[in-house]
Amino acid sequence: METTTMTPPPQDLIKALKDSINQSIIGQQAVVDQLIIALLAEGHVLIQGLPGLAKTRAVSAMASSVDAQLRRIQFTPDMLPSDITGSEMFNSESQQLSFTRGPVFSNFVLADEINRAPAKVQSALLEAMAEAQVSVAGQSYPLPDLFMVLATQNPVEQEGTYPLPEAQMDRFLMQLLIDYPSIESEILMLQMLRAESRAEAGQPVISMADILQARRQIEAIHVSAAVDQYIVALVDASRKPQKYHQQLSKWIDQGASPRASIALDKAARATAWLAGRDFVNTDDVRRVIHPVLRHRISRSYTAIGNNISSDHIIDTIVDHVAWV
Incomplete structure (x- = not known):
């Protein structure tokens, strides 16, 4: 009787990828x-x-x-x-x-x-x-x-x-x-x-094909209208900071483009998939907002002069945009 080898699900393979890189x-x-x-x-x-x-x-x-x-x-x-x-x-x-x-x-x-x-x-x-x-x-x-x-x-x-x-x-x-x-x-x-110099190269x-399969599954992750609204509100706060917090308007010279909303959506869906869920919540959005927005917000001279980082500005945005 022939035995069949079961292919690990993409989540298990991605975990193996993460472990391999962390090594x-x-x-x-x-x-x-x-x-x-x-x-x-x-x-x-x-x-x-x-x-x-x-x-x-x-x-x-x-x-x-x-x-x-x-x-x-x-x-x-x-x-x-x-x-x-x-x-x-x-x-x-x-x-x-x-x-x-x-x-x-x-x-x-x-x-x-x-x-x-x-x-x-x-x-x-x-x-x-x-x-x-x-x-x-x-x-x-x-x-x-x-x-x-x-x-x-x-x-x-x-x-x-x-x-x-x-x-x-x-x-x-x-x-x-x-x-x-x-x-x-x-x-x-x-x-x-020291150990690596004596070991063989990893495999x-x-x-x-596994990564492309995972991407297809991520495309099917559900995003509610409320989460869409939250994503757009976060990006909007970088463009119209005076609507959300007076200090933000002094720190931001130029806000993020619509590509920021697209990037938040895609990164949040990948985060939800990694967590084993088929839907996105606002925690997924907040987990990825710093790497997604920090290079898309232009700081003002006031922020630069006072050593206000992009990450601090993003923290302030998150604090003043209502959660869903």
């Missing part, structure tokens, strides 16, 4: 959770942190745990857009031009130190991130079904960097912040790295 990144559980939410929500992420805080390692750990391709692009001031998208090359044998694909044609694209390249190079990612395609010489080329840009930048280095324009920032579903690990986590990190724990 490589010590003390950054919140960042790992947010990376997985962005992956399930079909979003791109901007990872910010000081040098040496494992930004690149976090991306590599996730990519190596998924049976998918990772391409790394090291951004530099002398880059050209074609270094990302690819270009047409003349074939001497066929006497014709043929398109040579650039590193953006991958499942995971690590855009390392993205703010070191000028705006025309950064904008080469815009079409890819927004439309999952690349256009060269009037011809469009589709990107893979599983396509995710994970960009890193250092917050303190200003010389030789080019701030990302608002249109580019808005294409990222989330901005993740990596901070220093605790003393206990750093000790575990040292022990892990993927989930396939692209």
Whole structure:
């Protein structure tokens, strides 16, 4: 009698993915959770942190745990857009031009130190991130079904960097912040790295097909009209802060676009799915609001001068928008 092997449900595979990444990144559980939410929500992420805080390692750990391709692009001031998208090359044998694909044609694209390249190079990612395609010489080329840009930048280095324009920032579903690990986590990190140098490379724990299946299930997660109203009210508070709290109007220079509402909806549905529910509640929205909104709110000079962070502004928004 033949025995059949049962395929684990997507939730179990995603848990295995989370465990696999946490084995490589010590003390950054919140960042790992947010990376997985962005992956399930079909979003791109901007990872910010000081040098040496494992930004690149976090991306590599996730990519190596998924049976998918990772391409790394090291951004530099002398880059050209074609270094990302690819270009047409003349074939001497066929006497014709043929398109040579650039590193953006991958499942995971690590855009390392993205703010070191000028705006025309950064904008080469815009079409890819927004439309999952690349256009060269009037011809469009589709990107893979599983396509995710994970960009890193250092917050303190200003010389030789080019701030990302608002249109580019808005294409990222989330901005993740990596901070220093605790003393206990750093000790575990040292022990892990010593053991890692003697161990064999890990194997993927989930396939692209499993992730795409999870995404289809997330699309079916129910969102009530009341939760929709709550999402839009939170975003509206960033645009018309005087309606909600007088201090907010002094801190916010420009609010979030409708992409923020879309991003909150998608991230909240992924959060509900991870919790094993088929509906979204307001707690799901609040769990993801900081990484979704922090890069979409422009702080005023008053907020910057008084060291009021974007996260503090978001906390104030949440406190003054009525819960459903």
